[in-house]
Amino acid sequence: MKRVVVISDVQAPFEDRRALKNVIRFIGEYQPDEVIQIGDLVDYPAPSRWSAGTRAEFEGGVLRDSQYAVDNFLAPLNEVFRGPKKILKGNHDERPEKYLASRAPALGHEDTAYRMETLLQLDQHGWELVQPYYNFAPGWVAIHGHESPGLNQVAGRTAASKARKAGVSVVMGHTHRLAISPESAGYGGKLRTLYGFEVGHLMDVRKAGYLKGGPANWQKGFGLFYVGKYNATPHAVPVEDDGSFVVEGRRYGEIKRGPKGQFMQKGVR
Numbered sequence: 001m002k003r004v005v006v007i008s009d010v011q012a013p014f015e016d017r018r019a020l021k022n023v024i025r026f027i028g029e030y031q032p033d034e035v036i037q038i039g040d041l042v043d044y045p046a047p048s049r050w051s052a053g054t055r056a057e058f059e060g061g062v063l064r065d066s067q068y069a070v071d072n073f074l075a076p077l078n079e080v081f082r083g084p085k086k087i088l089k090g091n092h093d094e095r096p097e098k099y100l101a102s103r104a105p106a107l108g109h110e111d112t113a114y115r116m117e118t119l120l121q122l123d124q125h126g127w128e129l130v131q132p133y134y135n136f137a138p139g140w141v142a143i144h145g146h147e148s149p150g151l152n153q154v155a156g157r158t159a160a161s162k163a164r165k166a167g168v169s170v171v172m173g174h175t176h177r178l179a180i181s182p183e184s185a186g187y188g189g190k191l192r193t194l195y196g197f198e199v200g201h202l203m204d205v206r207k208a209g210y211l212k213g214g215p216a217n218w219q220k221g222f223g224l225f226y227v228g229k230y231n232a233t234p235h236a237v238p239v240e241d242d243g244s245f246v247v248e249g250r251r252y253g254e255i256k257r258g259p260k261g262q263f264m265q266k267g268v269r
Contacts, residue, residue, distance in 0.1 A: 002033040006223035008173025009201035011043040012069040016204040018243030022253030028080025038173045039090025039144030042069045062096045066119035074125045086130045091146040137232035145174025156181030159196025169195040176201040178219035197234045199223035
C-alpha cells in the first residue's frame with residue numbers, strides 16, 4: 001500500500017518549532033509515497049484584516065516570512081524527502097496576492113512576484129502547487145477548507161459536511177482541529193460511507209495573539225493515509241505538547257523526562 005502524509009496550518013513563523021522539526025525528521029525516516037501540505041503554510045500577518053490600519057500593515061514582512069517558510073519547512077523537507085510533494089493554497093497563503101489585487105488592482109492582476117508559487121520558490125524546492133479537490137487517493141480529495149462557506153465547532157464535522165456536499169471523502173485543514181468523522185447512507189444493508197478528516201495544525205498557539213478570549217478548540221496533529229487500489233484508510237496522528245507523536249507503535253521526537261515528568265534536555269532529539 002502507498003502511504004501519504006498530510007500536513008496543514010503550519011502558520012510560519014508562528015509554528016511549533018519542535019513539532020515541525022519532528023515531523024520533517026519523521027518524513028525523512030518514514031519515506032512515505034507522497035507528502036501533501038494542504039494550506040496555510042505561512043501566516044502572513046501583515047496583509048490581513050487584523051492588521052489593517054495599524055503599524056503592522058506598513059511594516060511589511062511578506063518576503064521575510066516567505067523566506068522563513070522556505071528555510072524552515074520547504075527546503076529542509078526537500079533535503080530528506082525527494083518523493084512527490086504537493087501543496088495547496090490556504091486563505092493565509094493567498095493574503096499577499098489578494099491584498100495587492102484589492103489595493104492596487106492595476107498591478108495586482110498582472111503580478112506574479114507575490115503569488116505563492118513565486119514567494120515560496122516551489123519549483124526550486126521540488127513542490128507542485130495543486131488545485132483544491134486534489135484527488136490523491138481512491139474516493140478522497142484534499143482541500144484547505146476555506147473554498148466553501150461553513151464551519152462547525154465540533155472537530156471533524158466541518159469536513160464531514162463538505163464531504164456530504166461533494167459526494168466524496170474530504171481531508172482538510174483550516175479549522176485547526178483533528179478528527180475523522182464518517183457518515184453512512186443507504187438502505188437494505190447496502191451502505192456507503194464518506195469520511196470527513198480534519199488534520200489539525202502545527203502552530204504554537206502561544207504565538208496566536210488573536211486568541212485573547214481564551215483557548216480555542218484546536219488540536220495539533222497531522223494525517224496519514226494507507227492507500228490501496230480501490231480505497232484508502234485515514235489515520236489521525238495527534239502531536240503532544242512536547243512535539244512528539246506515535247506512528248505505527250513508535251514515538252518520534254520524544255524528549256527525555258525525569259522521574260517526576262520534568263524535561264531533562266532542551267531541543268529536539
